[in-house]
Amino acid sequence: MSLDASTRAQLVSRELSLPLAGVTATLELLEGGATVPFISRYRKEATGGLDDEAISRIAAHAKVVDAREGRRASILASLTEQGVLTPALQKAITSATTLTALEDLYLPYRPKRRTRAMVAKERGLQPLAEVLLAQGASAGSREALAKPYVSDEKELPDVEAVWAGARDIVAETIAEKPELRATLRQLFVDEAQLSVEAARGKSKAPELAKFADHLGRKERASLAPSHRVLAAERGETEGLLKISLELEPAVVNSRVRNAVVKRGAAPVLAKEFDLAIEDAISRLMLPSLESERRRALKERADEDAIAVFAKNLTALLLAAPLGGKPVCAIDPGLRTGCKVASLDARGEVLGYETIFPHTGRESEAGVQLAKLLKAHPPEAIAIGNGTAGRETELFVKKLQASGLISKELRVLSVSEAGASVYSASEVAREELPSLDVTVRGAVSIGRRLQDPLAELVKIDPKSIGVGQYQHDVGQPALSAELDRVVESVVNRVGVDLNTASPTLLRYIAGLGPALATAIVSYRAKHGAFETRSQLKEVPRLGARAFE
Numbered sequence: 091m092s093l094d095a096s097t098r099a100q101l102v103s104r105e106l107s108l109p110l111a112g113v114t115a116t117l118e119l120l121e122g123g124a125t126v127p128f129i130s131r132y133r134k135e136a137t138g139g140l141d142d143e144a145i146s147r148i149a150a151h152a153k154v155v156d157a158r159e160g161r162r163a164s165i166l167a168s169l170t171e172q173g174v175l176t177p178a179l180q181k182a183i184t185s186a187t188t189l190t191a192l193e194d195l196y197l198p199y200r201p202k203r204r205t206r207a208m209v210a211k212e213r214g215l216q217p218l219a220e221v222l223l224a225q226g227a228s229a230g231s232r233e234a235l236a237k238p239y240v241s242d243e244k245e246l247p248d249v250e251a252v253w254a255g256a257r258d259i260v261a262e263t264i265a266e267k268p269e270l271r272a273t274l275r276q277l278f279v280d281e282a283q284l285s286v287e288a289a290r291g292k293s294k295a296p297e298l299a300k301f302a303d304h305l306g307r308k309e310r311a312s313l314a315p316s317h318r319v320l321a322a323e324r325g326e327t328e329g330l331l332k333i334s335l336e337l338e339p340a341v342v343n344s345r346v347r348n349a350v351v352k353r354g355a356a357p358v359l360a361k362e363f364d365l366a367i368e369d370a371i372s373r374l375m376l377p378s379l380e381s382e383r384r385r386a387l388k389e390r391a392d393e394d395a396i397a398v399f400a401k402n403l404t405a406l407l408l409a410a411p412l413g414g415k416p417v418c419a420i421d422p423g424l425r426t427g428c429k430v431a432s433l434d435a436r437g438e439v440l441g442y443e444t445i446f447p448h449t450g451r452e453s454e455a456g457v458q459l460a461k462l463l464k465a466h467p468p469e470a471i472a473i474g475n476g477t478a479g480r481e482t483e484l485f486v487k488k489l490q491a492s493g494l495i496s497k498e499l500r501v502l503s504v505s506e507a508g509a510s511v512y513s514a515s516e517v518a519r520e521e522l523p524s525l526d527v528t529v530r531g532a533v534s535i536g537r538r539l540q541d542p543l544a545e546l547v548k549i550d551p552k553s554i555g556v557g558q559y560q561h562d563v564g565q566p567a568l569s570a571e572l573d574r575v576v577e578s579v580v581n582r583v584g585v586d587l588n589t590a591s592p593t594l595l596r597y598i599a600g601l602g603p604a605l606a607t608a609i610v611s612y613r614a615k616h617g618a619f620e621t622r623s624q625l626k627e628v629p630r631l632g633a634r635a636f637e
Contacts, residue, residue: 115138126145162192197266216259225352282335301331320563321559351363406546406554408542416435417471420535422473433533455485460489471486512534514527609625
């Protein structure tokens with residue numbers, strides 16, 4: 091079902107507690123192709139001043155509303171086709187506010203794989219199951235009730251087989267009660283304990299050591315920090331840990347019995363009904379609700395982790411630039427040596443060298459570095475913070491103390507996360523085609539000091555090293571959020587139209603890879619832009635993109 095724009099905006103506005111006028115305007119702009127940074131910066135008068143975060147929430151929740159209402163329509167259509175849509179059921183489905191509530195209501199009618207209850211119904215045991223569900227006071231003996239259903243065929247050869255089938259039907263009926271599922275679902279939220287143990291046969295595995303802090307831990311699942319949830323999930327994925335959500339059996343049994351047991355049932359029926367309850371709980375309800383709750387915990391952990399990654403990336407991208415000043419960049423290494431590159435104020439490579447200060451050739455390395463610095467005097471030295479970073483920084487400071495290189499030079503540690511990814515990328519090959527991949531890493535480190543934003547946008551955000559569990563969270567959600575952060579920061583800071591790379595330009599609201607490349611090509615052919623209006627002369631850059 092496709093919602094009309096007004097109803098859609100009303101639902102999003104009410105569920106997010108945001109002004110209807112602002113939500114309506116935002117959704118219209120998004121439908122028209124406007125991006126979040128564009129709307130938040132240049133359409134404040136239309137949205138009532140909504141910020142990036144609110145506009146992003148509106149965009150995301152609109153998708154939730156679309157999915158929920160589409161599912162509601164398909165469920166109603168399915169129930170109508172089956173001929174089981176009663177007025178009460180229609181009212182319940184129409185008033186359901188979440189996808190979970192909708193699925194609970196639809197569960198008894200949803201086409202499913204062949205179940206034990208289905209088989210029992212095919213064997214004619216529904217009437218006996220109805221007797222059991224009614225829990226009447228006078229019912230006759232157990233044998234007398236089951237005898238009419240016993241057959242010579244192997245499916246129902248005796249009384250035990252008959253009652254087992256009837257219990258299967260009753261168990262499924264209990265397990266599919268929406269209100270009961272909602273009760274146990276909330277119990278998982280409120281009281282479930284997250285238990286982490288060694289997987290079967292892995293208690294002595296040496297790899298288990300890296301999960302020592304989590305092994306044997308038991309804590310309230312709703313209070314478990316995101317990093318512990320993600321670590322446990324990783325351990326289970328690797329086959330080393332077993333995660334479970336545990337509830338107090340007596341509490342679960344009490345909640346279910348209070349919901350379905352009637353007083354005054356005949357003893358024979360009460361006993362069979364108890365067995366059906368136990369089966370409904372252990373086989374049908376707890377496993378599915380535990381899986382559902384674990385998915386919710388993982389999603390919450392993903393959201394928390396992604397928020398941290400986004401915050402870290404924002405800080406990294408907004409780091410103060412050194413500016414247009416020449417620098418010397420060192421990508422440190424031990425056995426393979428340190429790659430050194432001299433860059434001019436625009437980040438162009440003036441010269442490069444490989445030195446070996448950590449393999450017994452410190453004196454020779456010092457002379458080489460001093461010679462390079464004399465040939466291309468920098469205003470600062472950028473040293474990557476990876477392997478041998480501290481040792482290399484100490485080496486440079488010793489040279490300063492000895493007077494071999496200037497004491498006035500600032501020596502700065504720079505994050506090199508993702509530099510190796512950039513070095514082997516297509517962007518790096520286009521920018522630095524004549525340089526070895528190892529030297530490109532040093533160039534990237536130097537440019538990061540000069541302008542962190544302009545350099546880091548060339549790297550896939552996931553490769554910048556913004557979080558400990560970035561490979562454990564949902565990758566589409568992580569990519570979308572980190573791309574949003576990059577786009578937001580680029581639009582917040584702005585770019586120099588005459589120096590920005592295609593990679594940086596493509597994040598500007600209204601542009602994309604094709605137009606960014608077209609702008610750089612036009613700039614190369616016609617020289618620097620003197621006014622913004624000249625952008626209209628760029629091929630395929632129309633009025634909408636210019637706006």
